[in-house]
Amino acid sequence: MKKLLNLSLAASLLFALTGCGNEDPKVTYISDAGNGGADGGSLHGPTLEPVMLNYLNEIKGSKTVVGVHNDEKVLENNPSYWSKKAAELTGSWPALWGMDFGFGEAGVGLRASLVSQAEAAWQQGALVNVMMHVCPPTTNEDCGWEGGVLTDLTEAQWTSLLTEGGDLNNAWKVRLDSYAKIFESMNQRGVRVLFRPFHEMNQTLFWWSLAGKPEYTVKLYQLTHDYLVDDKALTNLTFTWNLQDFSTLEADLDAYDPGAGYWDILSLDNYNTDGKGFSQEKYDLLLNKAGDKPIALGEVATLPTPEILKQQPKWTFVMSWAELTFIDNSDSSIKALYSADNVVTLEDKAGWPGFSGDDRLVLDIPGGITPPDDSTPAEPLIIFEDTANGWTAGQSDKVTHEIIEGDADHGKVIQHTYTAGETVSEFIFDSPQDLSDYANGTIEFDLKIVNQPAGIEYWAFKIDCGWPCGTGDVDLSTNANGVTPTVGEWQHYKFYISDLLKLNADNALEIDYITSPIVIVPQPWSDAQIGVVIQLDNIKYTAGVVEAPSVADKAIFENELPDEWMVGQSGKVTQELVDGDAEHGKVLQHTYIGGETVSELIFNEAQDLSAYKDGSIQFDLKIVNQPSGITGWSFKIDCGWPCGTGDVALESNVAGTTPKVGEWQRYKFRIADLLTLNGDNSLMIDYVTAPFVLVPQPWSSEQVGVVVQLDNIVYSAD
Secondary structure (H helix, E strand, O other): OOOOOOOOOOOOHHHHHHOOOOOOOOOOEOOOOOOOEOOEOOOOOOOEOOHHHHHHHHHOOOOEEEEEEOOHHHOOOOOOHHHHHHHHHHOOOEOEEEEEOOOHHHHHHOOHHHHHHHHHHHHHOOEEEEEOOOOOOOOOOOOOOEOOOEOOOOHHHHHHHHOOOOHHHHHHHHHHHHHHHHHHHHHHOOOOEEEEOOOOOOOOOOOOOOOOOHHHHHHHHHHHHHHHHHHOOOOOEEEEEEEEOOOOHHHHHHHOOOOHHHOOEEEEEEOOOOOOOOOHHHHHHHHHHHOOOOEEEEEEOOOOOHHHHHHOOOEEEEEEEOOHHHHOOOHHHHHHHHOOOOEEEHHHOOOOOOOOHHHOOOOOOOOOOOOOOOOOOOOOEEEEEOEEOOEEEOOOOOEEEEEEEOOOOOOEEEEEEEOOOOOOEEEEEOOOEOOHHHOOOEEEEEEEEEEOOOOOOEEEEEEEOOOOOEOOOEEHHHOOOOOOOOEOOEEEEEEEHHHHOOOOHHHOOOOOOEOEEEEEEEEOOOHHHOOOEEEEEEEEEEOOOOOOOOOOOEEEEEOEOOOOEEEOOOOOEEEEEEEOOOOOOEEEEEEEOOOOOOEEEEEOOOEOOHHHOOOEEEEEEEEEEOOOOOOEEEEEEEOOOOOEOOOEEHHHOOOOOOOOEOOEEEEEEEHHHHOOOOHHHOOOOOOEOEEEEEEEEOOOHHHOOOEEEEEEEEEEOO
16 A cells, blocks of 8 residues: 655644744756745746646656645635545545635635645645636626626627726736735745646636637636736746537637647546547547647546556546545545556655655644555454453343354354334444544444344444434445345345445544444334344454445346336336347337326336446437427436436436437436436435436427337446
């Protein structure tokens, strides 16, 4: 395992570095440096060596730096929150530290800490990346997102902004003056900055990019560059020109180009906007445009794999966006990337000149983490194996506990008999325990349900840290082994601690303060529990980085009708298996003989599809006949109407595919996106009743005569 560097980005760092006898940081200059020096004074002038740019040119084609953007919403109380979260998960600090100037009252108020945080990251050897979500010059900096960052300027306002001496031109330069002071403060401390102004220049939702007028955005970029470099004489900025991966990327690379003298690095925000992922086409477009200059992935939600980076080796850095790092990527895929030989994390690179070896700043994060080392992982923690040590049984007035002889495989086991209801089988530590060593490991146990009264409907377990703090009730059937609780036989259960730590929202499990290491809960919580008898054995926590098993795709329809679902609306829609084409084989054809209906596939029993919450649903659709009254198409996933996604327009799919009559088309939707829809009735992914519903719009008799064919309806985990 790579060693984890400690990095403090607390606001107090600035005082710590400038007082108490600390020496000023030393900066390396090229030999002809004439207007600044390592001992202080002005560092203005073009002679400060662009060490970050030099470094990226050195690794270009062989290594890719991995980084994380730190959202200003968590900056105040959790400096570098998302970088730290990546370090805690992988054991390696990201080698690029990203931040935003911010907007609105809260964002602007946090800028004072930017210098100290950037300096600490720099002294550790990290690349420092600063961008700007910025309010338009028509407002103050306390603007909001809607009507502020997301707004349009009129033609007259653009003219005022781009004309020397115009009211908005002057207002914009006053805005830049405040940025320049921050950059100069960094400059004085030797900190160089990858500066990304007007990110996603071709994203016309932002005020700085007027649809159909790329020349306005180009001129604004040039104006900003010239004012900061020429008028304010800043020498520590490495300019990153940035676009988003729209289908118009090839044309945008020319239309939005501010000119070779205005950018040092070309970066792409790859959000799969064009539906092509990390395609070779996009990579080649950037390489051709950049020439000898570095290219980079400025923002991503889904991280590239090490294999993709081997195929596309000239991406010099990749920065994932704050919380999307952990929403759009599995823990195992993040770990795989950070440990790859062709990826640079912080401990993989030397410090910047002047900050190496013993001179390199190493501080603890407030309330931070313990760096992992190369020592042997902690031994398994045995909660019960023949004997009970270090804990007491809870609910002793409602549950009897005795150690008895099991069978030949289990030896001594602990048996719980329920003499009352509204209770649990609880193991309570004599005093709270820190089980952080097991945060990346598992909890495992053997359970035999000896007697299950008729009123017990299912079984759960949990881990507590002083109720309500804990995992909350976790359905036993969601275990990693896929075991369904069965009466009369021993069964082995395994759960990944990293998955359990994500549960129960604000009352989530605190792994460093465990009061009850295991609690078994016969459900429901009622007198129906009276008469429950269970036996437990081999309860243990295992340390170490444990990778969760891959989750197989779940086919809703592929060539044949599964037994696990039935078709809905059968009185209004006929369903039959027909021959498709050579590519599709057997397909499902629906013909609408009534209106106000849908093509609905319904599970015989509600199913838990939580394993796919970070993945996607994909399907092939051919519209065979579309009556003239049909004005649109949508689909949805239901959890017992009105619970569900609500109607989702088909054209909002990842690739932006527009439904067409007479041809097969592939659609893909990210489950994480669907979970945020429909307000209080949002989809419960652990209780899906209808995994696929197709809706010809509008909901009326106009639907009569619709004919559609469906194939390859699949839920994928990744």
